[in-house]
Amino acid sequence: MTVATTTPRFKENVHEALHDPRLQRAMAFAGNFVPRRAAAVARLPEFEALRDSARDIKTHTLAHLDLYLEAYEARVTEAGGCVHYARDAAQARAIFLDLCRRRAAKRVTKGKSMISEEIGLNDALEAHGIEAVETDLGEYIIQLRHEAPSHIIAPAIHVTRDDVEADFRKAHLHLPRDRDLSEPETLLAEAREILRQKFLSADIGVTGANFLIAETGTSIIVTNEGNGDLTQILPKVHVVLASLEKITPTLDDAAQLLRVLARSATGQDMSVYTTFSTGPRRPGDPDGPEEYHVILLDNGRSAMLAGEFSEMLRCIRCGACMNHCPVYQAVGGHAYGSVYPGPMGAVLTPSLAGVEEGGQLPNASTFCGRCEAVCPMRIPLPKMMRHWREREFERHLEPTAMRYGLGVWAFFAKRPALYRFATGVAMRALGLAGRRAGRFSWAPFAGGWTRYRDLAAPQGATFQARWRAKSGAKNGATR
Amino acid sequence: MSARDEVFADIRRSLRVTGAEAPRRAAVADRLACTPSGVIPARGKGGAATFKAEAERAAATFAEVAAAADIPAAIAGYLRERNLPATLRIGADPRLAALPWDQTQLDVSHGASDGHDLNAASVAFAGVAETGTLALVSGADNPTTLNFLSDNHLVVLFAEDVVGDLESVFARLRAVYGAGHAPRTLNFITGPSRSADIEQTLLFGAHGPRRLHIVFVGGHGG
Numbered sequence: 001m002t003v004a005t006t007t008p009r010f011k012e013n014v015h016e017a018l019h020d021p022r023l024q025r026a027m028a029f030a031g032n033f034v035p036r037r038a039a040a041v042a043r044l045p046e047f048e049a050l051r052d053s054a055r056d057i058k059t060h061t062l063a064h065l066d067l068y069l070e071a072y073e074a075r076v077t078e079a080g081g082c083v084h085y086a087r088d089a090a091q092a093r094a095i096f097l098d099l100c101r102r103r104a105a106k107r108v109t110k111g112k113s114m115i116s117e118e119i120g121l122n123d124a125l126e127a128h129g130i131e132a133v134e135t136d137l138g139e140y141i142i143q144l145r146h147e148a149p150s151h152i153i154a155p156a157i158h159v160t161r162d163d164v165e166a167d168f169r170k171a172h173l174h175l176p177r178d179r180d181l182s183e184p185e186t187l188l189a190e191a192r193e194i195l196r197q198k199f200l201s202a203d204i205g206v207t208g209a210n211f212l213i214a215e216t217g218t219s220i221i222v223t224n225e226g227n228g229d230l231t232q233i234l235p236k237v238h239v240v241l242a243s244l245e246k247i248t249p250t251l252d253d254a255a256q257l258l259r260v261l262a263r264s265a266t267g268q269d270m271s272v273y274t275t276f277s278t279g280p281r282r283p284g285d286p287d288g289p290e291e292y293h294v295i296l297l298d299n300g301r302s303a304m305l306a307g308e309f310s311e312m313l314r315c316i317r318c319g320a321c322m323n324h325c326p327v328y329q330a331v332g333g334h335a336y337g338s339v340y341p342g343p344m345g346a347v348l349t350p351s352l353a354g355v356e357e358g359g360q361l362p363n364a365s366t367f368c369g370r371c372e373a374v375c376p377m378r379i380p381l382p383k384m385m386r387h388w389r390e391r392e393f394e395r396h397l398e399p400t401a402m403r404y405g406l407g408v409w410a411f412f413a414k415r416p417a418l419y420r421f422a423t424g425v426a427m428r429a430l431g432l433a434g435r436r437a438g439r440f441s442w443a444p445f446a447g448g449w450t451r452y453r454d455l456a457a458p459q460g461a462t463f464q465a466r467w468r469a470k471s472g473a474k475n476g477a478t479r
Numbered sequence: 480m481s482a483r484d485e486v487f488a489d490i491r492r493s494l495r496v497t498g499a500e501a502p503r504r505a506a507v508a509d510r511l512a513c514t515p516s517g518v519i520p521a522r523g524k525g526g527a528a529t530f531k532a533e534a535e536r537a538a539a540t541f542a543e544v545a546a547a548a549d550i551p552a553a554i555a556g557y558l559r560e561r562n563l564p565a566t567l568r569i570g571a572d573p574r575l576a577a578l579p580w581d582q583t584q585l586d587v588s589h590g591a592s593d594g595h596d597l598n599a600a601s602v603a604f605a606g607v608a609e610t611g612t613l614a615l616v617s618g619a620d621n622p623t624t625l626n627f628l629s630d631n632h633l634v635v636l637f638a639e640d641v642v643g644d645l646e647s648v649f650a651r652l653r654a655v656y657g658a659g660h661a662p663r664t665l666n667f668i669t670g671p672s673r674s675a676d677i678e679q680t681l682l683f684g685a686h687g688p689r690r691l692h693i694v695f696v697g698g699h700g701g
Contacts, residue, residue: 029679046520053517060510066490066498067507075659085483137685138676154676161678184677192686199686200594215511216661226672226687229627233664244486249510251652251661255645256517269533270610272672273687276665286570286591287624288617288663298486305493 006337007349010360013335026158027332030151033323036267037374044263054260055378057253058245058314062305068214068247069296075217079279081292089119092297096121096206096239099293100130103237105203111221111228112136113208114152114317115241115297117339118352121206133198135227137191144171150333152340153265153319158332161187195227205231205289209242210316211257212294215250217278219294222261224272232277238289240277243297245313251276257316260376264318300352308387309351314377315344321371321381327364336361343371343381350388359397362388405445423462431460511659516646523609523643527698530641533611537670538683539691543698547637548579553694554633555583558598561690563631568596572620575602575635591622592629599629603636605648606693610669613693614648617664626666632688634668638697 006013017023041047061068073083086092092115100108108130110116122143125132134143138156142149144167149155156164165181168190181187207228209219219240221228232238248254262268281288304313322328322342333341338349338358346365349358362385371381392398412419434440434457442450449455461469480488491498522529531541544553558565566586569575580587592599601621605614613634617623626632642648645667656662672687683689 026678032679044520044522046518049518050520057517060506063494064503064507066487066494066496067503069487069490070498071507071511079660079663085481085486087482087485087489091482135686136676137674141676154679156676157679159677161680164677184680184682187677188674188682188685192684195686196594213661215514216659218661218665224672225674225685226627227685229623229666230686233623233627244490249507250514251649252514252516252646255649258645259518259520266675268537268669270537270612270667270669272537272668272670274612274667274669276661276667278661278663278665280663282618282663284619285617285663286619286622296486298489302486302489302493305490306495307493 007353007358007361008337010335010337010364013337014331014364017331017335022160022163023158023332026160027329030154030157030323030329033267033319037264037320037323038267040263040267040269043269044259047260047263050256050259051376051378053256054316054376055314057248057256058377061247061249061253062245062310062313065244065247065305068249069244072212072214072217072247075214076279076292076294077217079217079292080282081217081279081294083294083296086295086297086299088299089297092119092241092295092299093121093124095295096241097124097128099237099239100125100128100204103203105130105237107131107133107198107202108204108206109133109135109198109202109231109235110139111205111207111223111231112139112155113206113241114149114339115208115243116206117149118243118299119241119297121241133195133202135195135199135231136223137188137225137227140191140195141167144168148334148339150341151319151322152317152342152344158334199230199234202231202235204237204239205233205235206239206241207232209240209246209294210261211248211254212242212246213248213251213254213276218251218276219278220254220274220276222258222271222274224266224268226273229273229275232275233288236289237291237293238277238280240292240294241297242294243299244301245315261316261318264320264374264376304351309347309384311379312344312347312351312384314379315348316377317344318376320374320376324370324374326366326368326370331364336364343385344379347381347384347388350391355388355391355395356397359388359392359395362386362392420462420464424465427458427462428460431458434458435460514649519644519646520609523607526608526643527638527641527695530606530608530611531695533608534606534613534670534693535611537611538673539611539670539693541693541695543695545697547574547577547696550575550635550694550696551578551580551583551585554600555585557633557692558585558631561631564597566596566598567633568592568599568625568629570601570619570621570625572602574637575600592624594628596625596629598631598633599625600633600635601625603634603640604665605651606636606641607643607645607648607667608641609644612645612667612669615666615668616662618662623664623666626668627687629688630684631690631692632671633692633694635694635696638695
């Protein structure tokens with residue numbers, strides 16, 4: 001398994017991200033997603049009912065996944081396509097490289113695919129002398145920068161316009177040096193021109209899939225640029241890279257999911273291009289691929305079906321959880337060090353890469369609950385992050401200071417009278433000491449906390465004491 | 480054991496099933512055969528007026544003509560007003576082939592696009608009022624390449640093809656292609672191509688058409 005890269009360095013990554021002014025400038029634009037989603041939701045009175053419907057469809061599908069997979073495969077085959085199964089990233093890469101060999105492919109154009117990131121396809125192609133060209137504008141930019149995506153739907157969200165201009169000047173050396181690239185429009189026009197030639201000369205086009213439809217053997221992609229479509233209709237071979245949980249029973253079920261997807265992702269009612277593809281070119285067709293392949297990746301997902309993380313398989317990769325996450329907004333996607341950042345990544349990465357690799361990520365949460373509040377599939381992300389924290393604790397993977405602190409707390413917690421006495425004394429003392437400022441900028445044993453923020457001063461009584469006083473007064477009144 | 484067998488075995492082990500359970504098989508067969516609809520937004524009931532409003536919200540432009548015979552003049556006028564060349568690429572759709580193109584100055588060519596066609600016209604399979612979305616299907620009549628390689632895409636939508644929602648498009652597809660079957664490519668298109676990948680600034684004409692113009696035919700019984 002090669003999913004996680006720098007996830008074990010998470011703490012260091014966060015420190016660097018918070019002190020990177022360029023990144024902080026770029027991340028300011030990430031806040032735009034929040035009001036856009038809110039406006040789209042406000043325009044659709046049925047949105048909450050659609051979330052329930054979408055959740056129920058995925059829950060039903062996952063419980064019958066083996067049978068829907070069988071139906072899907074039969075329909076793809078009937079339409080002249082071919083389904084390949086890959087248990088892990090290495091198998092998926094091997095299948096793809098074999099398709100390349102059979103076609104003597106030199107150039108592969110790529111629509112945006114997180115599965116391609118998950119299996120490290122670009123590096124594998126490069127190692128075999130095959131040019132891989134990312135065609136989503138954001139993916140193209142980060143490919144030029146030799147970076148990984150920092151957001152699942154806006155991969156270059158950490159990059160500023162100035163960066164893009166510098167990258168294009170460095171990469172497009174055949175163009176005049178004195179050309180004007182000061183406006184975003186000119187940057188887009190340049191990328192469009194260069195990528196148009198790549199589209200027309202590619203041997204294989206590879207896309208991801210948002211949904212795979214069992215009813216008809218159809219793969220669905222959703223884009224705004226149209227790059228996914230040019231990727232899949234121009235070359236002789238179209239390869240779809242998708243994971244098992246993309247299976248959806250019917251076209252009508254897909255309509256339910258599409259209605260929550262674009263609104264949650266970008267705040268659009270529908271993305272510009274929602275494309276349904278079923279098999280290769282048919283008799284009489286003047287365009288379209290001659291071959292249609294689907295590589296279905298498991299990579300840990302079948303194991304997730306059993307147990308407490310199965311609900312994560314409902315995820316439709318809209319990105320709403322990271323768009324609304326205060327931690328993601330502060331540190332960006334690269335700090336997570338894994339293919340999938342943000343709250344969904346914090347739950348998924350340990351599932352795919354193991355708790356030793358990804359176990360730190362579920363700690364990157366304030367448990368504010370916004371991710372669950374906006375998740376169109378109603379995935380209980382905070383609850384699952386708590387499950388991972390429990391597993392991390394069980395395996396003794398957290399820092400010793402934290403473990404020691406919890407041990408001290410547990411000693412008192414198991415002795416209620418002593419606990420009440422000790423906390424009562426402590427709260428009175430802290431309340432007295434902090435009564436002037438109402439907060440502490442320094443506290444013993446809490447330097448890690450007070451280095452970055454103040455500690456609020458207690459009011460002088462413990463919660464338990466105040467609760468007793470309150471319920472005592474109430475009982476007295478009703479008597 | 481093949482990778483396929485292993486994947487199925489892993490799934491069934493996790494679900495604690497064998498795959499032979501009759502109630503599970505019946506549940507799946509039922510859903511695939513009956514294709515139950517879920518929540519359908521009421522907004523789609525607004526018909527052509529809602530379609531127009533939603534399409535314009537998505538930055539498409541919209542023009543209405545009384546009859547099919549008016550389409551060539553409407554397209555020629557649209558291109559002229561924007562100082563675009565008087566060329567047009569179309570497929571073999573009989574609803575376009577039969578039109579009086581020779582009454583315009585348009586240089587009309589036929590077939591799929593190789594990337595050198597500035598302007599192209601297609602006939603929509605349906606228009607979805609709910610979101611102002613066009614549905615187009617692949618084939619010699621309306622080649623898919625026209626939808627993406629042209630700079631200016633003109634889409635003809637007949638009034639009788641406006642439906643309320645995506646589910647109605649699927650019902651029409653099942654009637655045309657048969658239950659369980661779909662066209663090779665079905666494109667749902669909502670406005671012109673765009674990208675917000677540079678500092679979240681919305682820019683049109685990313686890889687597909689910079690302009691999407693809808694020619695709506697026969698809305699008022701014309």
